[in-house]
Amino acid sequence: MGGVTTNELLIYGLVGLSVAIVTWLLANLYSRFDFSRYSAAADMDFEEAPFWIRALLPYGYAAGRLAFDLLGEDRDLTKKYRERISHMMLMAGEPAGITGTDFTGLSLVTSALGLLFAVIIFSMVRNYAGVTLLSGWIIGLFLPFVWLSDLIKDRQKQIRRGLPYCLDLTTLAVEAGMDFTTAMQIVSEKLKVPALAMELRRTLRAIQMGKVRSEALRDLAKRAPIPDMASVTAAIIQADELGANLGPILRVQSEQIRTRRFQLAEKMAMEAPVKMLLPLIAFLFPTSLIVIFGPMVAGYLDYAFR
Numbered sequence: 001m002g003g004v005t006t007n008e009l010l011i012y013g014l015v016g017l018s019v020a021i022v023t024w025l026l027a028n029l030y031s032r033f034d035f036s037r038y039s040a041a042a043d044m045d046f047e048e049a050p051f052w053i054r055a056l057l058p059y060g061y062a063a064g065r066l067a068f069d070l071l072g073e074d075r076d077l078t079k080k081y082r083e084r085i086s087h088m089m090l091m092a093g094e095p096a097g098i099t100g101t102d103f104t105g106l107s108l109v110t111s112a113l114g115l116l117f118a119v120i121i122f123s124m125v126r127n128y129a130g131v132t133l134l135s136g137w138i139i140g141l142f143l144p145f146v147w148l149s150d151l152i153k154d155r156q157k158q159i160r161r162g163l164p165y166c167l168d169l170t171t172l173a174v175e176a177g178m179d180f181t182t183a184m185q186i187v188s189e190k191l192k193v194p195a196l197a198m199e200l201r202r203t204l205r206a207i208q209m210g211k212v213r214s215e216a217l218r219d220l221a222k223r224a225p226i227p228d229m230a231s232v233t234a235a236i237i238q239a240d241e242l243g244a245n246l247g248p249i250l251r252v253q254s255e256q257i258r259t260r261r262f263q264l265a266e267k268m269a270m271e272a273p274v275k276m277l278l279p280l281i282a283f284l285f286p287t288s289l290i291v292i293f294g295p296m297v298a299g300y301l302d303y304a305f306r
Contacts, residue, residue, distance in 0.1 A: 033058035038097035064105025114140020162193030167254035
């Protein structure tokens with residue numbers, strides 16, 4: 001067996017040098033990154049974000065800026081994509097202060113890492129190259145979207161649960177003689193639901209900066225796209241246009257929301273037996289049959305082959 005040739009040593013040296021340079025560049029980028037811009041977050045502090053988000057954010061920021069510079073920010077497709085991502089980030093409460101550009105870059109970085117992980121797996125398995133590489137790339141690409149989707153669902157659930165109590169407090173404040181804007185400000189300070197309190201404060205800031213209250217409420221309904229919020233904002237806007245008293249309207253809305261929640265709970269309770277049927281058939285029934293008939297079959301086989 002011969003030793004390592006000069007060409008092989010040169011190749012190994014170049015590979016090692018490349019890895020060292022890339023590692024140094026990544027470490028330098030991470031050390032120079034300004035994390036202070038994410039200190040003032042909405043619903044989630046930067047330290048509360050998942051570790052992989054905090055670790056990959058500097059590279060996601062760079063990748064997102066590079067991607068939009070290459071694609072061109074003036075193109076219609078790029079604008080629509082940025083608007084869509086920005087809207088999703090607003091619905092999620094701008095978690096950890098991450099922007100749409102950061103999120104796009106995170107998706108690109110995780111897709112590259114997923115592809116790299118798939119290459120490593122393929123080098124060990126040596127089979128199904130196309131499926132392995134495509135699966136790794138897709139999983140990495142959509143991992144940030146799964147995280148963001150879970151945040152949006154959890155936030156909408158919080159808003160849905162806290163809305164009736166918020167309406168009760170607002171109704172009491174309005175019926176006590178306060179105007180609606182002042183009542184919203186007091187309720188946002190006393191409310192124990194961070195997501196809903198943040199949306200109220202955001203709406204108040206928009207009104208204080210000169211936006212018409214109806215437009216600010218429509219933006220609130222877009223940021224929290226749940227039927228209950230749409231119903232409440234539509235009722236308040238209509239009351240403003242007609243000059244009606246807000247107190248009775250808010251009270252009726254609170255009662256209707258509680259009624260819908262009770263009906264939804266009844267519906268879910270009625271659907272539970274149907275949803276339990278498949279797990280019972282798939283797991284419980286086979287196990288029961290094995291426990292009941294297993295000894296009988298074992299005894300018969302022992303008798304038959306004795």
